[in-house]
Amino acid sequence: MFLGLLPMLGHGGLELGNPAPGSRYRTRGEIAVTIGALKVCSGDLERGKMLHLDAIESGIHTHPHVAAALVSMYARCGSLAEAHRVFEEMPRRNVVSWNALIQGYAENGQENLAMESFVVMQDREGLCPNSQTFVAVLKACTNMATKGERAGDGVSVKEQALEKGMALHSHATVSGFELNEFVANSLVEMYAKSGSMEDASRVFFGMKSRSVVSWTAMILGFAENGEEELALELFDLMLETQSCRPDALTFVAAIKGCTRLAIKEEGRLIGKSLVKVTSLEKGKIVHTRARNSGCQSSIVLESALVDMYSKCGSMVDARRVFDSAKCHNVVSWNSLIQGYVENGEEDLALESLLRMQAEENCQPDARTFVAAFKACGGLAAKENGKKLDDLPKLVKVQSLEKGMALHARLAKSTCGPDVFLTNTLVDMYARCRSMQDSQKAFDQSSHHTTVSWNALILGYAENGEGEAALEFFQQMLAAGECPPDCLTYVAALKACNTVAVTEKQLVNGKPHNWRSLETKFAIHSHACAHPDVFLANTLVDAYASSGNMFDARRVFESMNFRTLVSWNTLLHAYADCGQVEETLELFPWMKKDGYRPDCRTFAALLKACGLLVTLSIGKAVYRDICRSGFEDDMVLLTASVDMFGKCGSMAEAQHICDSSTSSEVVTALVVGYSRQGDVGRVLGLYHQMRDEGVKITSNCFVSVLAACSHGGLVETGKKIFRTMTSQEFGIVPGMEHYVCMVDVLGRANQLDEAVEMVKRMPFDANAMIWMTVLAACCKWNNLETGRLAFDRLVSLDASNGAAYTLMANLCKNSDHQELSNHQ
Template identity: 35%
Template sequence: MQDGGVKISVNSLSYLSKLCKQGRLLEALRSAQDINRQGIPLSNAILQNLLKECRKRKDIIAGTHICSLIVSNGLELNRSICNELIQIYSLAGKVKEALQVFRSFAKKDCRIWTLIISLHAKNKQEKMAIQLYHEMRQTNVKPSVYTYAAVLNACANILDLRQGRVIHDQIVSSGVMPDIFVLNSLVYMYVKCGSIIDARHVFDKLPRRSLFCWNTMISGCVQQGFGQEALHLFEKMQEEESNPDRLTFLFLLKACSSLRALDEGRHIHSQVVKAGFHSDLLVGSTLVDMYSRCGSMSEASQVLLSLPHRDVVSWNAIIAGCARHGFAHEALQYFEKMRMEGLKPDRITFLVLLKAIGSIGSMYHGKHIHAKLVESGLPLDVSLGSTLVDMYAKCGSLEEAWLVFSKLPQRNVVSWTVIIAACAQLGHGEDALYLFWKMQQEGVQPDRVTYLCAMKACSSIAALDQGKLIHCQLVSCGIESDLTIGNTLIDMYAACGSIDDARKVFLKMPKHDVVSWNAMIDGCVQQGFCDEALYFFRRMQLQGVKPNRVTFVGVLKACGKITALDQGKLIHSQLVKYGLELDLFVANSLIDMYAKCGSIQEADEIFLKLSERDVVSWNTMIDGYAQLGHGQDALDLFQKMQEQGIQPDKSTYVSVLTACSRSGLIGEGLDLFHGMHGKFGITPLMEHYACMVDIFGRAGNLYKAHDFISRMPLKPNVDVWMSLLGACRLHGNVELGRASCKAVLKLDPANVAARVLMCNIYAATGRGVEEAQIKEKTKCA
């Protein structure tokens, strides 16, 4: 009987082995199950053989059935079967079952520990892998190089630098340190965890460096923003005659892109060609991106056109490059060429194009690309929808922007912020604030950018109460101390006329930058607190903050408003010290300051020193002459401006007509006014009509002025009627004075200045009763 059993066992083993080798695992399994049902015990050797074949052929189903046979036979697990079982469960992704097998086996060696640690690391259970590693050390089983590699990969995957350093120390104390495999794993772990210094320290100790290690180190430097270091590593790599591969070049080109290092990029390009990777599509696309980011669109185009095949990625690279450098029309042309090649644009293509179109504000192109987006069938996700809303806003169409926003299937804080910003930018501050509160009602919480947009909306419509509510929210959110938020709060309070609140915000801020000081200075100037603006300027310098061109423009404006010539001269000397005297933006303010302080000669000296002058420079100088009554000088300068090819704008005409008014140059004023549209295509605004009324009025042609008002194509505003009323006071015309005063009070019932002027007219013409009546009404008002 015993001999027969042995014979059956031997025959069974032979038969099962034969079935396994032929790949007939299910038949082998059925045969094993039949033998098991006959009460004949299955040996470890048979099951181990079956498991081995299952693992080789990755037949997980058969393997799990064999696992069940082992359990049902109550076989004692030996090392080989345990190993095979864990690997079968590993293939099936059954980490829990593998761990049960592992735990049930008493005599665990390094190989089985490493296997179970690797299994957990590969199945995204890195913390358990690290825990098992520490358990292994506690059982005094010495880890192998493969154990260290597995657990270091686990640390890398979850970016656990602390554990990685602990394991590194243990490796050093174990004496395994010189092993190249472990060193490579350490470099990889440190790079993934973002510690380039530690990675480099290990890297430099390597006796020889594999291509994988070079790529790991170079890619880590690029990802962490050490592009220059990545390029130095490449030089070292070449010195050691290690050949780069496709990945190496991709990382290096990204380094050149981040550094905007065009010359280095060209050198890498030559190496790419030498290595034969120039026809590779991904390398080619990365080259296009590198050249475009470095600003060489011609070379980017050459690379693109030289590629044997182009995909969406390569076209997106050139389109994005054009958009980035302000070549929106060229971006659109490349888009059409891409479509002609039969390629379908993806969401990245549309995102880039929409941003480019927004930068040029072209509604025509915007609608065209919107139509192509609809035609593409791409879903309008939050990102695309928000960019579309932003594009229409930048093209000046709030209606189209709102239409897209209202149809978005989902809205997040970005899409809400974009529509709020659109309303604020296009002069619909009230709508912006309505949407700001509505988004919160719908459960979407504002972020930092949303708050900035909402505060700008408050500034645009001087909504002080709303601004204070937003300020309260900022305090409750804990972001009031954010520097940009604080600066915008100062701007908002100043624009709303509350310098006290602006000052309180400023004093509460934990730190100030030049923008904070500028906001406070400009706010004071806007609200007429020019002495305080100069005080803040002095404090700023005492605290060691270097003023910039915006600061100087603000304080020069303050000096001009209060005619503080001495202060203005001191600031001028500082401008010379900082090398900003001839900065066009600053110089225009300097000219304005001197002109407003009555020092036209010094204004003229600055003007003549300028190597280039824009329309603002000319306007400022003309206005300076006008305000001081030098009408002919203003007209002469106006003529010179045109001779030098500078076309006058609406502000120029306000200044030159004011000059005619102050100097009594009626004929010249009329000629200028009538030539505005005919010569330069400038449609007169209300300010120009007010100037003409002032010209007639100052010259005593009051009825001509009144007739001019009655024939205006625009409905006259308060300023126009006040010009005539001022002229009536000058010439004592009661009849027209009454008519003008009545027109002003109809438009602005609370206008005290009109009543005072009328009172003066009555007083000058000896009409005491009417004077008294006006005074009484003025008191009541």
């Protein structure tokens, strides 16, 4: 409703003026009825045009208040051209008609025209704005602030809106309207949306009286500007002062405060759900107050409650609120579907989409499809890939089929082109490992954003196609239309790590991929303008993965702000590069900096202790793990067993394993016994796991087969290999399994069978497997098979010194054997 167009009925109301020649006599009632009819004609353009024709026929269309009502009607119907035409044809314009035009521009996304009209109204026509004028033009500032676009000079639109709003505030103060309730409420909302809660608070606490509108604007402002605790404190203050009763929108603002609080809170694992306990408790209190006040029946509030409970990790409460609602709309359905997606219940999200259409005939909008495509991407992360004949990668077939079906439904829907939909589609297909479809979705979009490019580049990088990812990164930079952000550089750095190694050189005795490293240097130089902790952490990891710990440490030291992730990244980098002393030396500095270690920190320390074989330090780390309350974490239990095994303390490893039934923990114990050469214990654990139904992993079978090799148990090894590939386990043998079996056969002098196994492998043999064959040939002095293995090794790597040494020893031993036989 336009505040400037209220019907002015009663004594001293509308001006009648003189009737136009030939027109019917105009009465006060006729004008009032026409204005009233135009005001209720919201969104019905055809009805509005008929009323306009009636007004022309009766000759009242030029009356200032009727013309203003026509301007307002056309603006509400989205027909700004007609609104402007009526305005221009007015014989005389007053503040009311200018208010209608300014308000129309503001509510139709033409904020700059609204502000220009505010200036023209005063400078060209000499009219002074009233309170309703300030309300209208402040609305334009508020709407501008919510758009979040960037201006050409790099200044955000929100900052521009704040600057214009402050100028309007000064103007309103000079004009004497600052204390007007409606103007003050508009100022509070404008400052809040512009991100200046200090100015919003100054206006709010300076008001003589506060309505529910001003309280709600302040509470929502704090919630949306990252001050959720203040939002809830202000809500409590409103209830304590009892100056006015909260309405549904006030409760929505308070619920949004709980929602934003939940986003920041670290969840606690309760059952299978990650629950934000503190935020959930606060949200339930607000929910109870809303229910007691009788406001819960508002569909807007119910949607906000569903969203809040979802963000808190309580889908049971979210579903309870949703099911108790008397009616649903697309917004409430979207809240439920998005909630299921965010809580890892993607199947329920897609089921809800089907119910939404089948049971309530509610048509999905763009946001619904965005959530549904994210559900498909989430399902893809959980699905095992499947090999398709026409694609080189393992594809998440089931998730891909669901995504394609949704994409087909989107094409038939009324949803127009939407950049968020495009971005989600590109990401969804990438997660399903169908970069062909991801690329197609990207190419079919008429408008690309930085987010679109990021989704494509990251998709290629995470699917092992680093070259393609870097190529599109270069295309993005060359196009210049979308400036790269921190996530762009993170994606490009990930792409570097997936680029195939084409040339290796040694630095300090360690291999480096110089091509990848040079690319990282180039990306780093581009990214210097983006001081972001996430990007810096990725740079540390990227340099470390290339073996360049000097630059990894340099980036870390240059960070103005570090997080626990930063420290963990460097700790793992040192451990992964084998510089374990640095890992252990860095840990005290981390604690001195005020950071408490988490599971990832302890995982790096355990790895370092295992590599350094320092049992005393390893025991101390394990005690710290128990004191920190992480003794039940499966990752740390597995790492602890592995560490004790590497340090030769199998008693400690066995003690930890006895308290767990996790297949990963038991596998670590099997690996430890296998490393110690305790074949009996390895096979005993293997049979125990089969008898008790404990899952035997692919890595576990590697250790069992290795134990068979060391124990010379040829037939046992063959049987276990067949069992692994049987329907019982269905494990597809990898290169490491074949290496173990070739070693089993080679140690038993079954070299012909070993070579046949290598030839039957579903992939090309690598240097390790041929080295295993050659070593067995040396043991049994088999020159013919040894030459075959040596030739294959040289074809793979002509600089393999170990191969030449083994072959020389084989030839030497063969000559000695031949000479001995001759004698």
